[in-house]
Amino acid sequence: MYGSYNGRxxxxxxxxxxxxxxxxxxxxxxxxSGSSSGSGGAGKNTGAIGQRPRGSDxxxxxxxxxxxxxxxxxxxxxxGENAGLIEKIARQPVGEWIGPDDPEAxxxxxxxAAEKAxxxxxxxxxxxxxxxxxxxxRGGAADGNAYRAWLEGVAKGIGDRRATVILEPDxxxxxxxxxxxxxxxxxxxxxxxxxxxxxxxxxxxxxxxDAGNAGWRTPDALFRPLRRAGIGAADGFAVxxxxxxxxxxxxDFGKQLSAKIDDKPFVIDTSRNGNGPYSGGAPExxxxxxxxxxxxxxxxxxxxxxxVDAYLWVKRPGESDGDCKGGPKAGDWWPEYALGLxxxxx
Numbered sequence: 001m002y003g004s005y006n007g008r009x010x011x012x013x014x015x016x017x018x019x020x021x022x023x024x025x026x027x028x029x030x031x032x033s034g035s036s037s038g039s040g041g042a043g044k045n046t047g048a049i050g051q052r053p054r055g056s057d058x059x060x061x062x063x064x065x066x067x068x069x070x071x072x073x074x075x076x077x078x079x080g081e082n083a084g085l086i087e088k089i090a091r092q093p094v095g096e097w098i099g100p101d102d103p104e105a106x107x108x109x110x111x112x113a114a115e116k117a118x119x120x121x122x123x124x125x126x127x128x129x130x131x132x133x134x135x136x137x138r139g140g141a142a143d144g145n146a147y148r149a150w151l152e153g154v155a156k157g158i159g160d161r162r163a164t165v166i167l168e169p170d171x172x173x174x175x176x177x178x179x180x181x182x183x184x185x186x187x188x189x190x191x192x193x194x195x196x197x198x199x200x201x202x203x204x205x206x207x208x209x210d211a212g213n214a215g216w217r218t219p220d221a222l223f224r225p226l227r228r229a230g231i232g233a234a235d236g237f238a239v240x241x242x243x244x245x246x247x248x249x250x251x252d253f254g255k256q257l258s259a260k261i262d263d264k265p266f267v268i269d270t271s272r273n274g275n276g277p278y279s280g281g282a283p284e285x286x287x288x289x290x291x292x293x294x295x296x297x298x299x300x301x302x303x304x305x306x307x308v309d310a311y312l313w314v315k316r317p318g319e320s321d322g323d324c325k326g327g328p329k330a331g332d333w334w335p336e337y338a339l340g341l342x343x344x345x346x
Contacts, residue, residue, distance in 0.1 A: 049061060051119055052299075061090075070090070089295070094313040111163050123158075166267075172225055214253035238269065247273060251308060268310075273293075278291070
């Protein structure tokens, strides 16, 4: 994908089903101490990785995510400076990408943990058949029936708990650009539309369909495919997932697209857009682990714009886009890149 992701890294997947127990760490865990992500002063002991203020940031912070574990490692090693840098990531809510093997247990674990903390889970579904056109994040469900069964597991796992779901990054875009063969288009449209309809049967679930980014294609190329894919039944759409376009550019792009689909609201992935897009290297790969990028606005529903429902960290900062520019495979935790993002953040 344009900002690839293979679902969940091995470290995160191992703890997914245990997410219910992980919330117990919220009460306090000295191994996750370090400096405050907002203080700018590494080495200050601030205690456990906990939740952000509920008012403007209702999403759940996973105290056992990759970034939190890295903070624990640096702290144990006495490296307060790097622990403080990674806390800039660890203290923010990020998307939980549901894996292919046990979607019901994962979705249940994350949403139960979020509910116990008085927060809402942010989930990302990325398992469409023929995913990513054979690129870094290739894979997905074996066929349409397998996808529907997987999605049913996700929906059952969510139950009546509160969740925001980002639906299938790149699935629509790869039909628009012709990357996904035409023979798969009809089924994919049907799967996306069915996914929206099934997820919206859950009373506490909001669904945002991925709609690309400001640096790729135009609203004119997207609004008809979005309608065909069932955007009318969704709560809105998502822009800039796993990409680096600025918040201003993403807002402008989103508003142009919204005007063509009945003024639907949208969310923006601000996880790594602090320095905007990378312009060096080969254009077809300048989205993949670009150097010199920075964290963007922290997650919040207080955007000051009635059409922008939230700034979210959908892509998990510090996890690789793919095995390019010296990175590990897509989705694997890469502490050196995470440190670079944190250091570059203003």
